[in-house]
Amino acid sequence: MKKVFITGTAGFIGFHLAKLLISEGFLVCGFDGMTDYYDVNLKRRRHQMLLQNANFTAVEGMLEDQEVLDRVVDNFDPEVIVHLAAQAGVRYSLENPRAYLDANVIGTFNVMEAARRLEVQHLLMASTSSVYGANEEMPFSETEKADTQLTIYAATKKANESMAHAYAHLWNLPTTMFRFFTVYGPWGRPDLALYKFVDAILDGRPIDIYNHGDMYRDFTYVDDLVRAIRLLIDVAPIRPQDCQITEGDSLSPVAPYRVVNIGNSDKVRLLDFVDAIEQCLGKKAERNYMGMQTGDVPATWANADLLRDLTGYRPKTDFRDGIAKFVEWYREYAGK
Template structure:
């Protein structure tokens, strides 16, 4: 298949491209290579893909209307895996307009390209952040998500609504994946694992928010990739029996669906830190602080719906996944 991957220089995009290229698919990847975090790491991910003859990269911003239109005009995609976005809950508090451009205008341009080309299946990244302050766990895609507590979360909920509209109006099959705290080799420097590993190895204290009273459904990158690869061929169809009174947000009278993609077993933040300390062979010194604006105390994915259609359950636990990351980090940064 000919597959477009947006955000190919990103953490998840790089991993998905590597897997699908290795499976023999033709990959067209785009990324704007912005400086939200180290561009050198993004370039290194692209270099890691350079030996694949069936991978082509184009530097392109999602919000570039003309550029995105030209891309879809010159290619015929069998799948679009839309992973590019401006990430980060806290960053959205101080830089809201960046999120509007990348996550709203950019998502619209992807939808428009899929509409004009009648792409057989659009898979796009949503986020566990849409659940906001929901107290009921585990989080289910049928839960109410009308109360986001960060602009980032609001843009991801908007992406789901926009995708439903295009599925309804134009028959574009769309699948939204709500990612839960993805971690592993080649990860993002703004994520806890990267920051904590760097601080421990440099002998600095860790900034631990909410005094450590948090838990996350940490999901290893290989498990995320396997879920994406399998779901791309599970093309949603319209649920003709659906009614508005049913208020079930993950199905519709259009070819639209949503899934949680996570490990399905939350880990306390302090246990996560202990795993990092063990993998590094160092002591973690914690600087306990109050909860940050836009953050939530816990996440926990109900992944039964995804398992039902793909037959896959995550296999990598935190101790193993963290150790793999630390090995990669030491090798990549030669520390």
């Protein structure tokens, strides 16, 4: 059984990925700081579910604590590391930017050092569609430049990509960075739009709709996302010998390093997303239309052709179906 070390297993995406890998017979060791950026009880419930399986173990610790991280990774001795833990939240980075440097830069460096020492078969790390920043040509493609980040959160993630490329080149460390696009689904974070909207509408509170609803997002259902990660585990990049790269591939000419978009390849208007939530709940929202938030962008949309070419897979869940699954989970979880 292949052993996979995952950071952030008490988080939204890490929980779902661990659950999928366990179901396929992998041995998984989770590492999570249980930070209080949002409800720690939700995080603990995720871990409790995972710990019901003998193939899962978990350790609580901070990525910035290199001694603890190294001890856990060395004891587990994984073949694959999937680094998902981060200080999340675009808007929170406006209030507390230092938290992003500590977790996303120093923490990621410690993970890369562990991967280098153990010479893992494949290091996979989460980036974000936010690195595309002010780019306007859509759908976003991995081969286009991404040098205009608009928030500290996005800047730290782009820094992670640059750091990872250097490590892949220097140590021949096979590394895949995946850029996520607006992930949603059951067990989601309370600070994400879908969770906030459903919670507010059921309680009769108004919802804030930025840029007066003239926004588009590539909503990606979490089960589709983790399925894509699972398939990418088996597609470790190989340093090209002749510097020849297939057209459309983001493989580095000088390192076993690749960036892959994971998105639904479909942009959905925010107002259509809200309409679908209302229809699913059978209740209208009180809408508070607002201007654009600092650091936000009017649209994101993924070109996921590379993911399809590498794995034969493309996310496909319609946002209406995904919303229905989230609402079903939320009503049970929150008792509403």
